[in-house]
Every structure is written in C-alpha cells, then in structure tokens.
Amino acid sequence: MTQSMPIRPVEFPGGRALFRLDPAVAHLNHGSFGAVPIPVQEVQAAVRAEVHEDPDAFFVGVAERIEAARARIAGHLGAAPEGIAFISNATEGANLALDALPLADGDEILVTDHGYGTVVAAAARRARITTVSLDPNLPDEEAVREAVLAGLTPRTRVAVLDHISSPTARPIATPQLLADLAERGITTVVDGAHAPGMVADPLAGGADFWFGNLHKWGYAPSGSAVLAVAPEHRGRVRALVPSWEDAHGFPRSVENRATADYTGWLAAPEGLDLLDRLDAAKVRAHNSTLAAYGAALLAEVPGLTPLPYSEGLAMRALRLPPGTAETPGDARVLRERIAAQEGIRVLVWPWPGGGGIRVCGQIYNRPEEYERLAARLPAHLTGA
Missing domain, CATH: 3.40.640.10 (Type I PLP-dependent aspartate aminotransferase-like (Major domain))
Structure with a gap:
C-alpha cells in the first residue's frame, strides 16, 4: 500500500494521565512490553x-x-x-x-x-x-x-x-x-x-x-x-x-x-x-492513526523504506538502509544508542540487507514524539 502523510493526530483525552511512564522518554515501543495503566x-x-x-x-x-x-x-x-x-x-x-x-x-x-x-x-x-x-x-x-x-x-x-x-x-x-x-x-x-x-x-x-x-x-x-x-x-x-x-x-x-x-x-x-470504558474501537482507531503518522514521518528519512501494512493495526515497520542493523548485535546497539542519546524507545530488528525499525501508537503517545524521532534518527544511521 502507498504511504501518504496523514493529518497530524490529536492527543487521546486523558491518555497520558492513565500511566506512570517517564515523561522525559518517548515510549514508542508499546508492542514489546506494554505499559500498565494506573x-x-x-x-x-x-x-x-x-x-x-x-x-x-x-x-x-x-x-x-x-x-x-x-x-x-x-x-x-x-x-x-x-x-x-x-x-x-x-x-x-x-x-x-x-x-x-x-x-x-x-x-x-x-x-x-x-x-x-x-x-x-x-x-x-x-x-x-x-x-x-x-x-x-x-x-x-x-x-x-x-x-x-x-x-x-x-x-x-x-x-x-x-x-x-x-x-x-x-x-x-x-x-x-x-x-x-x-x-x-x-x-x-x-x-x-x-x-x-x-x-x-x-x-x-x-x-x-x-x-x-x-x-x-x-x-x-x-x-x-x-x-x-x-x-x-x-x-x-x-x-x-x-x-x-x-x-x-x-x-x-x-x-x-x-x-x-x-x-x-x-x-x-x-x-x-x-x-472498554475508554471505547475500544476509539482507542484502536487512535493508536492506528498515531502509528501511521509516525511511519509517514519516518518514510521521509533518507534511506528508510516503509513496508506494506494492514489498516487498523497500531504498529508500523520500515526497512533501514543496507548495512544497518543487519545482525542481532548491531540492531541492539542501534536501539540502545537511540534510547540513551535521544530518550526514545523503539524496536530495531535485524534483517539481512538492512534491518528495520518499528513504531507503535498508544493513548499515552503524542505526535511530537514521532516528530522528534524522525528529526534525530538520521544522525544514528550514518555508519550504524
């Protein structure tokens, strides 16, 4: 499917207040470990x-x-x-x-x-x-x-x-x-x-x-x-x-x-x-929209290629440039460098010929977190 820039999402009302997540960190990796509401x-x-x-x-x-x-x-x-x-x-x-x-x-x-x-x-x-x-x-x-x-x-x-x-x-x-x-x-x-x-x-x-x-x-x-x-x-x-x-x-x-x-x-x-109390359909739509927004921003980063996706899911993936994160060890190093230097949590996965990056959307996320990732990721791809 063709990736296009969606409209900038709005925050989910009260979403961030339901969690005790560190506000200094952009938690864009909900799919790995989740987060427990208060x-x-x-x-x-x-x-x-x-x-x-x-x-x-x-x-x-x-x-x-x-x-x-x-x-x-x-x-x-x-x-x-x-x-x-x-x-x-x-x-x-x-x-x-x-x-x-x-x-x-x-x-x-x-x-x-x-x-x-x-x-x-x-x-x-x-x-x-x-x-x-x-x-x-x-x-x-x-x-x-x-x-x-x-x-x-x-x-x-x-x-x-x-x-x-x-x-x-x-x-x-x-x-x-x-x-x-x-x-x-x-x-x-x-x-x-x-x-x-x-x-x-x-x-x-x-x-x-x-x-x-x-x-x-x-x-x-x-x-x-x-x-x-x-x-x-x-x-x-x-x-x-x-x-x-x-x-x-x-x-x-x-x-x-x-x-x-x-x-x-x-x-x-x-x-x-x-x-259910939050309205499950509304939550799913919001989270999917956020993930789509983040993927569209990353698709503008030189060297990143969006992968085909299914509508309605709250996760999106893109391939990284050739030579980047091709092994599990290299993927782990890149993931932890992004976390340590930028305060952003994402999944980086290894793949021959160029690994990938996955972003998730959750009701505690904000559009500016994906914008920060898209702005700072290029610096980590050079020589990664």
Whole structure:
C-alpha cells in the first residue's frame, strides 16, 4: 500500500494521565512490553495486599478466583471459559501447545522467518522445522498466504504462525490461511502475542491452538497471557510442571503454580474492562492513526523504506538502509544508542540487507514524539 502523510493526530483525552511512564522518554515501543495503566496497577496492589494479610486464605481459594477472572477474560475475547487458560507468556503457550501434539519421527513443523525467536525454538526442539521465507515487501495478505502454502511439504503436520508478526507488524495467520491449512490436515498453532486488545475479535480464525499476551494491548500486568485450545485437543494439554490441580485437567491444571504470584492474572480483567470504558474501537482507531503518522514521518528519512501494512493495526515497520542493523548485535546497539542519546524507545530488528525499525501508537503517545524521532534518527544511521 502507498504511504501518504496523514493529518497530524490529536492527543487521546486523558491518555497520558492513565500511566506512570517517564515523561522525559518517548515510549514508542508499546508492542514489546506494554505499559500498565494506573487503575490496573491499583487493583493488582490491592490483591497483593490480600496475599500479605492472610496467605493461607488467599492460596486456598486462589484457583476459584483465577477461574472467575478467566471467565471475564473469555467474555472479552469471545471464548468459552473452559477453552482458555491463563499462562505467563506466548512462549509458554507455544510449549504447552506443541507438547500436546503427537508428533512422530520424520514429521515436520512449518514456521516462517518472521516468527518470534523463542517460539520457533520451541518448535525446533520437538521436530524438524521447515522455514518459509516471507519477503517483508510481500504486498498483501494473499501473497503471504500463497507463500506459506507453497512451503508445505508431504511431512508437514503442524504450522506455527504469527497472528501479527512482531518485527514487521503483518497479519500472517488469517482466517483464510487457517482454513486452507485445516483442509490439508495441518494442525495450526498461532502466536497471537499482539492480538488481545489490538484486534477486535482475536479468535475469529479458529486455530487449533492460539496464545496471546494480555499485557501488551490489553493493559494487563506483565506476565499475563492466555492459551486457547480447540475442544478436540484439550484433553492432551498437560502442565509443563505437575501441580495439585492436575486432576482437574485443562485449563485449571496449567494455571496452578503453587505459591506463585497470581496477582497479575487476577487484575488482568481490569485492563480489558478499562479498554472498554475508554471505547475500544476509539482507542484502536487512535493508536492506528498515531502509528501511521509516525511511519509517514519516518518514510521521509533518507534511506528508510516503509513496508506494506494492514489498516487498523497500531504498529508500523520500515526497512533501514543496507548495512544497518543487519545482525542481532548491531540492531541492539542501534536501539540502545537511540534510547540513551535521544530518550526514545523503539524496536530495531535485524534483517539481512538492512534491518528495520518499528513504531507503535498508544493513548499515552503524542505526535511530537514521532516528530522528534524522525528529526534525530538520521544522525544514528550514518555508519550504524
């Protein structure tokens, strides 16, 4: 799609006041770690106080409280409460899903070169992987779909795909692609790390296994995520570490971690409740507009090339000049130099022939933060 300069966005009313972020830093990387709004922090703090006041009472009844919180999350995601489980992060979800699959010697798992590193590593531990290379410049979702299907082999049994890719902010596991894979008998495992909160109906594709972080766009505390499992697979899902709740089976069996800190999970529904109170559609539109504005400004920087994008997402990516951030080490150095010298947080990702930069939009961001990045980035590209 052609990038054009959008109208300068206005601030989201009251958006900045909902967070305790350092105002001296431009936080343009919400997609990596998220940020917890103050009302959600306060709920978590209240639950933590309960733990300290009477640990016995808290831990004896925590399984039922987690179940109630899970039901609230399920309502937001359009899921059945018995079909999802709280987990800590997407990588845990990948391991739980892959452990539940009866893979035989010679079976293959398809992944893409846009996949998140630890999720791909989880697949590689269990079977031979086939990696589909997706050119970041593929023009649309149909081109992505065709590339993935072309990568299947007679031994492909599982496809591990991003819902929305982390570095390039592109939808990959679309409903059409998931349907095509199901027709071919391929089990689908979808990394939906960026979907809850940013996508209105994150489970619409009907994957066999889907996992997503709540702490990014769902305003939940860190360490809050969910795993959704289709009915036919739930009986095979086993906790990575056995617990006293194993006899209950999924989802309760994978949620129990003895005396772990459950306060984030119990506060997690407050994040999606807050999103609804702010008007989720309005928040998504605002965040997408901000990301588009930032990408349009960066597209004017010499040497940067905007990548194709999907409307409505709050992340945009651009390629950096050849020779810049081509390795993980170089990307990390550039990212931290921008942070240290300019007070700007962005994602810089490595790629052969020239890495990339990703900007995000969130209700605490202001247009001038993207303008500052566009003005100061060129100095960091010379000899980077």
